[in-house]
Amino acid sequence: MLTAYRKALPLLRIPFSLYLMPVFWFGLSALRGPWSGARAAGVFVVLHLLAYPASNGYNSYYDKDEDSIGGLKTPPKVTPELLHLVRLFDLLAVVGAALISATFAVLVVVYLLVSKAYSYDGIRLKKYPLLSTAVVVVFQGAFTFLMTQVGAGALPAQLFEKTNLLLAVVSTLFLCGSYPLTQVYQHAEDGRRGDRTLSLRLGIRGTFGFAAVGLLAGAGALALTYWLRGEPRNILIFLVATGPVVALFGRWAWLAWHDAAHANFAWTMRMNQVSSLCLSAAFIAMLLWR
Template sequence: MNPALPPTPTTATSMSLRDVWLHLRLPFSQYLLPVCLFALTLPPGIASPDWGRVVWILVVIHVLMYPAANTFNSYYDRDEGSVNGLEAPPPVDRTLFWVSMGLEALALVGGVLINWQFVFFILVYGAFMKAYSHTAIRIKKRPVASWLLISTFQGGFVFLMTYVIVHNINLATVFQPGTWPAGVALGTLISTLNILALYPVTQVYQHAEDASRGDLTISRLMGVRGTFVNAWVCLVAAAVCFFVFYSGGWPFWLMAALLAPGLIYLALITARVWQDPTTATYRAAMWMTRLTGWGMNLFFLILLAGQ
């Protein structure tokens, strides 16, 4: 038996196409889209002929790279309760492992059609996500490390990757003076802070299942109430950075208006959880993710439309 693969129960049957589709968690990719859209709004902007290339980059990231990581994680976690973006995970077998490998291979082929740097970024992201889930390393079992690394890779790393690939910046010149326009470093920090805030919230309803596997996630370490306190602290820090990024101008206030429904909902959840931690459910966390994700996507799309 291949030691890289967790054992499949003898009662397992081949997964259906529907089961595989659910484990891709494609709908959840849209809530990670704001990180890429944010990078697209930075100067020097995007010329009209380049939009086809930009769309292809976004497709590779959100339809291939992210689902490859999701299916790999699902295969090694074998969750029976709700997980991020999937309320009732179907049982998995080795089919999902090979689907994950196939999706990553397709992502690499898609990257080749852009440039070698995109391939490099995809390989680095894939290697980290394997280390996050694989039983031999399983960064997921280390609460602080997994929180910081997931937030860095899904936030700042993807932000920089998008900026570098879209604008054809040579990695060999990354550290040369004048390579980055003002705002790239702050945008990287903001993207990381947003994931630092919301990632633990997506774990808050998994405490029992994570405990059964021996995974001390950051949300379990913080506790249910601490998870929401962390969300507010990181979101306030991100808001301050956004205010500086937009120099307190109209884009900041437009963003605040579009995020208001999500933040109000988060405030309501926080108040309920403070009284009764058992109200921290999958559906509550997902609605908060949807509202904030839709608000951010709409905000950046408005900015892009005005360029």
């Protein structure tokens, strides 16, 4: 029995969940005023080690992928034990969140329910390109940005301060640019399942064009907001830290534009890794250098 659970565990894709770290660090770096480091650490554990893996596993349970998926080049076969693990991680995420605060726990429950609606066959938001994209970029962007701050103990005045809300919107713009890129190598499998993802609708070239516009809009809005907050140093930190991301994206887009074979799993994972590390480094630097 334990062997079956060990085989199912990789489908939770815990290492892949760490690619979502930038929103966590972004949310903390944006806070002005008091917040709790201990609570923030708890938020990190709840989101990245419990809630996100539960969502990954639930998605895999219904997708039953045979080709590469985020973080797994060769995913194992889906078994009933995977759903057991998902339920366990769901429970641990909610209990852990409740130990931090009741409000944070409610937000985690909402996040988990929305992630289930994305994958569950009876609803399956994933098959609707615009709706699924809107749900993902809002809930993994602005919603998670603010949820992180709530969990860390931010006060309502901090949460609803105008520039903080603008930065929450920026996180959604960045997700809007990057999310279709995570689908660009899965067109064949998504098409077989009947999931008309945004990337599938846009095509490979359209996906890269859409991503460029979304990421550029996010960067512009970020710079403007930092300027309004009187934080020009953060603009410089962001530009320096994301230089490798821009270079890698440009190289990948050029290659894929001329040869669709480059819109593959290896390039997608490389882009995820570099962008996650660089953005996290930028926001951590902003957090520490105040």
